[in-house]
Amino acid sequence: MNEAIRTLEPKELWNKFADLNAVPRPSKKEERVIQFMMDFGNRLGLKTIKDEVGNVIICKPATKGLETRKKVVMQSHLDMVHQKNNDTDFNFDTHGIEMHVDGDWVRAKGTTLGADNGLGVATIMAVLESKTIEHPAIEALFTIDEETGMTGAMGLKGGMLTGDILLNLDTEEDDEIGVGCAGGVDVTANRSYEEVAAPANAKAYTITVKGLQGGHSGMDIIKGLGNANKMMNRVLHACSDVIHIAALKGGSLRNAIPRESICHVVVIDKNKNTFTKEVKRVEALIKEEYRSLEPSLEIVIEKTMTASNKVMEKEAQTALIQMVYAAPNGVFRMSPAIEDLVETSNNIAKITVANGHMTIACLTRSSVESSKDDLANTLGAAFKLGGCDVTFDGEYPGWAPNMDSPILKVLEELYTKINNEKPIVAACHAGLECGILGQNYPEMDMISFGPTIKGAHSPDERASISSAQKYWKFVLAILKNIPQKAA
Incomplete structure (x- = not known):
């Protein structure tokens, strides 16, 4: 069933999503997915560390010609909401997610899909593995337990990251650029x-x-x-x-x-x-x-x-x-x-x-x-x-909007150029990790975006295939156009 997902475009993204969804990863029980990410980073020969709460950080140098650009933190959370229909026989602790294609949508069989935030994780994995994608120096931050307490983001200490810009990949409408969120x-x-x-x-x-x-x-x-x-x-x-x-x-x-x-x-x-x-x-x-x-x-x-x-x-x-x-x-x-x-x-x-x-x-x-x-x-x-x-x-805490954000201006211009229309710049009522991360990294310029996902936190969760293609093109353009470091 999941093999059909691997044939979708962009293959780099969907293959990594299929790999990830084969690993059980409910909130509070992320041991296997943490080890999965550690093995992934080490297999690529990249600096890979796990902090004291279980967050995983994988560092990748800039590609040739982009060494003088600002360093980017690409961030997504490893855990997923585990919801299923009453008549679905499924154990989130032991089973990988069973996916299928339904028109323009990827769905799961009677359970949550894990596109929230698995598509973000898969995006970062694809960039880390690629030998052709142009990008500045990257710190990939995979946090734990976002869905039931944000304890991963809360436990990340200051000084673990040195990036200038944080790209949070947890927004669920592809025409939206997130600049703020609610606390809870x-x-x-x-x-x-x-x-x-x-x-x-x-x-x-x-x-x-x-x-x-x-x-x-x-x-x-x-x-x-x-x-x-x-x-x-x-x-x-x-x-x-x-x-x-x-x-x-x-x-x-x-x-x-x-x-x-x-x-x-x-x-x-x-x-x-x-x-x-x-x-x-x-x-x-x-x-x-x-x-x-x-x-x-x-x-x-x-x-x-x-x-x-x-x-x-x-x-x-x-x-x-x-x-x-x-x-x-x-x-x-x-x-x-x-x-x-x-x-x-x-x-x-x-x-x-x-x-x-x-x-x-x-x-x-x-x-x-x-x-x-x-x-x-x-x-x-x-x-x-x-x-x-x-x-x-x-x-x-919530994440207060900064309408003067330099990376916001970059994303607005790129989105308009690629799609011939302006993006929606908005705050959301969901909880994103940016507000928490900003407490220990107040100078980091933060933004959030992502592919279209509907029905998150329910068995009706689904991810748009055409939106993933649009989003992937946007990701590649952003990484290629990160601003220069200050002189």
């Missing part, structure tokens, strides 16, 4: 609750919210897509008087809009009709509201053979439902300074209820630090009112 913070609520005996004369049911698109909780949050946790909570609220929650699991990753939620409930026999009627009523309402956005949405009730012996005590159940209802989700504030840019948002990413403990995990993003803090405190207040302990972790 993880907001997590935890609470214990008492389990009580399930009522007599009761039956167990499973409620499932499924069929949602999901997507990137930064780039896709503006689309207003369905959040399975919020939808499930509406169902539970509607029938809260007649259900007893035994367990709940919704969503899986903080940076992915949750596509599915599953709740196990107990209902006494006399309330069965009320229960099913309310679920179907809310399903009809939500389907109508999301008719154009989520055409595959389903809310399903299934009878479970064995009833749960223990359920949440009623006070805790009520507190859970009220907290999730009160917690903001989606776009919180649009930027007053940049048109069509989400300034601040929240993703109610994961909810877990089981064995006397509940957890609600959110990722709050903003390009304005004070607004990020305001929303995080808003969430914290809602969760504390429900009796939860609240923590704020994994905070990372």
Whole structure:
């Protein structure tokens, strides 16, 4: 299946992507891909080092005639989001990604593709391996754990790099040049609750919210897509008087809009009709509201053979439902300074209820630090009112736009010359590593760009073949036209 990918143009790029996607590389479990990159650099005879947190740096001298140009850091992250459809049998810890061509798109079979940020990694690998591409001196920086904490970028110490310009290859629209991004913070609520005996004369049911698109909780949050946790909570609220929650699991990753939620409930026999009627009523309402956005949405009730012996005590159940209802989700504030840019948002990413403990995990993003803090405190207040302990972790800074950036001017001119149209220069609501890297390398001139990727952080992730060709031409032109060092 993956062999068809190797025949695509540019072959240098797609072959390296196929090589990379054969290596399991979920976030927090990058040992194999780190070794893969170390072996790659050493095989090329290039200076290859691994820092203390696991980032890999490979250095390549300038090609003849470009020795006096500024040194470039080409940067992408090694890890990928691991999301799959419920009916897909796949183990991200042991399997390489199974890819196929679908018209102009490369897709994976029921899983995320890893084009975010694998196409960036593959680009750098192709440049490092090439004997014909013209380029200045390069420091290739492959960071780890971008998707679940940016701990690689955070752990990179000052002095490890000596480059003048950083090219981040993690933007997902080929007509866009990125000059800024949002920062973020993880907001997590935890609470214990008492389990009580399930009522007599009761039956167990499973409620499932499924069929949602999901997507990137930064780039896709503006689309207003369905959040399975919020939808499930509406169902539970509607029938809260007649259900007893035994367990709940919704969503899986903080940076992915949750596509599915599953709740196990107990209902006494006399309330069965009320229960099913309310679920179907809310399903009809939500389907109508999301008719154009989520055409595959389903809310399903299934009878479970064995009833749960223990359920949440009623006070805790009520507190859970009220907290999730009160917690903001989606776009919180649009930027007053940049048109069509989400300034601040929240993703109610994961909810877990089981064995006397509940957890609600959110990722709050903003390009304005004070607004990020305001929303995080808003969430914290809602969760504390429900009796939860609240923590704020994994905070990372945004990247402030520099419209006077010298490398921005170079990229704007090259893009216009190659494509006969001007690029879109924009900040994004996703988290890029530039803001973090800039803390230890404040003098480095940074820019972000990349090929078109759709559906990142979901099993619908796909990469455009024609866009990759356009992007590759742009990469080669940039490397050839890096400015001279200061005299």
